[in-house]
Amino acid sequence: MKRNARYLALLGVLVLVIAACGDGADDGTTTTAEAEGTTTTAEAEAEETATTAEAEATTTTEAPPSVEAITACQVTDTGGIDDKSFNQTAWKGVTDAIDAGLATADSDFLESQSATDYQPNIQAFLDKGCDLIITVGFLLGADTETMANANPDQHFQIIDFAYEPGVADSVQGAVFGTTDAAFLAGYLAAGVTETGIVATYGGIQIPCAVTCFMDGFVYGVRYYNEVNGTDVQTLGWNPEDETGVFTGDFEDLAKGRAVTQSFVDEGADVILPVAGPVGEGSAALALELGDVWVIGVDADWFETLPQYEAQILSSVLKGLDVAVFTAIREVAEGTFEGGTRLYAIAEDGVGLGAINDDVPQPLQDEVAALLESLKEGSIVPGDQALS
Amino acid sequence: MSDEGTEAKENKEPKEPRWVERVAPKNVDWSSLAVIPFLAVFSALVVGAVFIIFTEGLGSVLPAYGALLRGAFGGWNSISETLLVATPLIFAGLAVALGFQAGLFNIGAEGQMTIGGLTAVIVGISFEGLPAVIHLPLALAAGFVGGALWGFIPGVLRAKTGAHEVITTIMLNFIAFRILDYILKQPFTQAEGRFDPISKDVLESARLPRILTWLPVEGVEMLRLNLGFILALAVAWIVYWILFKSTIGFEFRAVGANPDAAKYGGMAVTSAIILVMVLAGGLAGLGGSNETLGVLGRAFPGFTAQIGFDAIALALLGRSHPGGVVLSAILFGALRVGGRAMQVETDVGIDLIIIIQALIIVFVAAPELVRAIYRIKGGEEARQLTRGWST
Known part of the structure; x- marks a missing residue:
């Protein structure tokens, strides 16, 4: 026992010594070589993809023949960068931009562990000299405003926050037409439920960023009832008096599981969690129970949470990656502007992800037709009769 | 009642009962007080280095740890942020440490912070026009009282019914979170134009003023360190004085060492337990107020950010001594703030900081392991921090 401990200590010291030596030797050669390597590949990639970037850019303006890659930096909320939905989808926008040669490999993210971290995290990126700072989430609204006012020449993009005109005008606020996308999910849910009860819950009651999903879901169910003469009930949210079920944060998976269990106890068999990573708790329970569907949010859960694919009905996609990618491209091209930007269903800013193969084809076709009607505007969520 | 306690301490016979020696040691055991925590931190950094080697090479x-050190102390802004993060940890750490000294495991610091922070905000958003010299102390007092109330409940339950404080404080945490959600949605407290639970902004007269704005350096408006830090140091000194210089503090520690002997010695064990929990709750409440009246300026769900749980770890690391708590809190603050720089400058993620913190606790909680690794002699038997369910 004593001997073992001694070896352990020796190992520890050895590790330190090696670490110290290794670093000194490396510094001169490898790191510079690495740095050179990355710049050259980045350049090559930039040239290679310049044409594709141009092709993609046609929706807004003609891209200049070549753009210089920018440094894009993302500050997450407390959900963390690998939350399988919100922050992760936004970060995908940055990595897509890196792949497209619009952002440098130097682009980075900082995870906030508490609300007190938001401001210093933004400051850290200001110090780093980032060209664009992306703050992900409504909860960063106040701190982003403060920092934007203190640094009027810095490009900021905030997700899910629309400032009043005259407040933080230099910030581009990206908002999403998630009501439309969740409407499709509500219709689909009402179509597959066997108990006639579906449910939704949120993380924190944030107007629109969270509640628009829940609004759309309820409206979708009502539309299904209207068209098919059914009486599917929705638990967890009432759009009229804005009350519903919320777990209280975007972190605790156990709460998502507990809420889902109580919904199932009340007979619900389709659940839409609008709570970032908390929704994974619902997916885990659904997989154990077997006869409960879960609808993903933000990202396509068939891709981010494939281990639950048997119980994933579909996903309400929120084009966070599209919004972030677009902002990076605009900064690179020099066309970036502050103000609120809506990503709507008509231009695929939001949508419905892949649908589980077990869903009957006729229902899938109905949903596809409904998507077209929403894009045309012939159906407007919220117009449906109360049920 | 308390006189007898001090007498027992002062009229020292050669053959003192063991528990008196333990409560009022004549020789400070530096190996357990300072050496072990230091080596625990060192060991945690070494093992953390192994993690870096495996993930990043x-x-x-060295670049990662260099960035960690620079980020935590390399410049006024870094120092300001480190001490800012340390401040609520000091308050909450004292709340847990005080409990440990009396043999009570206060896991409820998080809930006590929540209630204290909330009551401070309620006072902070009311009384418009009150001068800051009255408003700020009033808001802080409200925070203390709110937290104290949340400590009083488990204290009474423990003292009168024997309900274990571990269970009751955990449960009261959950109740505190839900009370926060509820109160923040009332029209009186909820910020105008918001539907989510978030309070109005605390009035300027109840905000903790920043204390580094006089420095002649660039970017001085970014230095967020506020009066709360000074307050935390003062409170730490007061707790030290109560614990080690006052009669009541001797009672607390006597109850912690051996409640039966303390009772036999004529001490009022019941009221000591309640008083400890009230004070601990009040300290945590001040920690919550420090957040809502200081850096945040408002209350919202989760504003306590797990500080009340981190406090348990750093009370262990600080050996339940107020001085140790202050140093541990600054260390944890440095890890948090330095971790940010580490994340920006290198590819080492902030999760490493959590791993290091956890490793520190593992090493601190197993002093014999540290003694064995570094071949340190001596040391009494492991100190029992709390009592079991049955006592």
Whole structure:
């Protein structure tokens, strides 16, 4: 026992010594070589993809023949960068931009562990000299405003926050037409439920960023009832008096599981969690129970949470990656502007992800037709009769 | 009642009962007080280095730890942020440490912070026009009282019914979170134009003023360190004085060492337990107020950010001594703030900081392991921090 401990200590010291030596030797050669390597590949990639970037850019303006890659930096909320939905989808926008040669490999993210971290995290990126700072989430609204006012020449993009005109005008606020996308999910849910009860819950009651999903879901169910003469009930949210079920944060998976269990106890068999990573708790329970569907949010859960694919009905996609990618491209091209930007269903800013193969084809076709009607505007969520 | 307690301490016979020696040691045991925590931190950093080597390679260790150190102390802004993060940890750490000294495991610091922070906000958003010299102390007092109330409940339950404080404080945490959600949605407290639970902004007269704005350096408006830090140091000194210089503090520690002997010695064990929990709750409440009246300026769900749980770890690391708590809190603050720089400058993620913190606790909680690794002699038997369910 004593001997073992001694070896352990020796190992520890050895590790330190090696670490110290290794670093000194490396510094001169490898790191510079690495740095050179990355710049050259980045350049090559930039040239290679310049044409594709141009092709993609046609929706807004003609891209200049070549753009210089920018440094894009993302500050997450407390959900963390690998939350399988919100922050992760936004970060995908940055990595897509890196792949497209619009952002440098130097682009980075900082995870906030508490609300007190938001401001210093933004400051850290200001110090780093980032060209664009992306703050992900409504909860960063106040701190982003403060920092934007203190640094009027810095490009900021905030997700899910629309400032009043005259407040933080230099910030581009990206908002999403998630009501439309969740409407499709509500219709689909009402179509597959066997108990006639579906449910939704949120993380924190944030107007629109969270509640628009829940609004759309309820409206979708009502539309299904209207068209098919059914009486599917929705638990967890009432759009009229804005009350519903919320777990209280975007972190605790156990709460998502507990809420889902109580919904199932009340007979619900389709659940839409609008709570970032908390929704994974619902997916885990659904997989154990077997006869409960879960609808993903933000990202396509068939891709981010494939281990639950048997119980994933579909996903309400929120084009966070599209919004972030677009902002990076605009900064690179020099066309970036502050103000609120809506990503709507008509231009695929939001949508419905892949649908589980077990869903009957006729229902899938109905949903596809409904998507077209929403894009045309012939159906407007919220117009449906109360049920 | 308390006189007898001090007498027992002062009229020292050669053959003192063991528990008196333990409560009022004549020789400070430096090996357990300072050496072990230091070596625990050192060991945790070494093992953390192994994690860096496996994830990022050998060459990343020194740049990462260099960035950690620079980020935590390399400049006024870094120092300001480190101490800012340390401040609520000091308050909450004292709340847990005080409990440990009396043999009580206060896991409820998080809930006590929540209630204290909330009551401070309620006072802070009311009384418009009150001068700051009255408003700020009033808001802080409200925070203390709110937290104290949340400590009083488990204290009474423990003292009168024997309900274990571990269970009751955990449960009261959950109740505190839900009370926060509820109160923040009332029209009186909820910020105008918001539907989510978030309070109005605390009035300027109840905000903790920043204390580094006089420095002649650039970017001075970014230095967020506020009066709360000074307050925390003062409170730490007061707790030290109560614990080690006052009669009541001797009672607390006597109850912690052996409640039966303390009772036999004529001490009022019941009221000591309640008083400890009230004070601990009040300290945590001040920690919550420090957040809502200081850096945040408002209350919202989760504003306590797990500080009340981190406090348990740093009370252990600080050996339940107020001085140790202050140093541990600054260390944890440095890890948090330095971790940010580490994340920006290198590819080492902030999760490493959590791993290091956890490792520190593992090493602190197992002093014999540290003694064995570094071949340190001596040391009494492991100190029992709390009592079991049955006592």
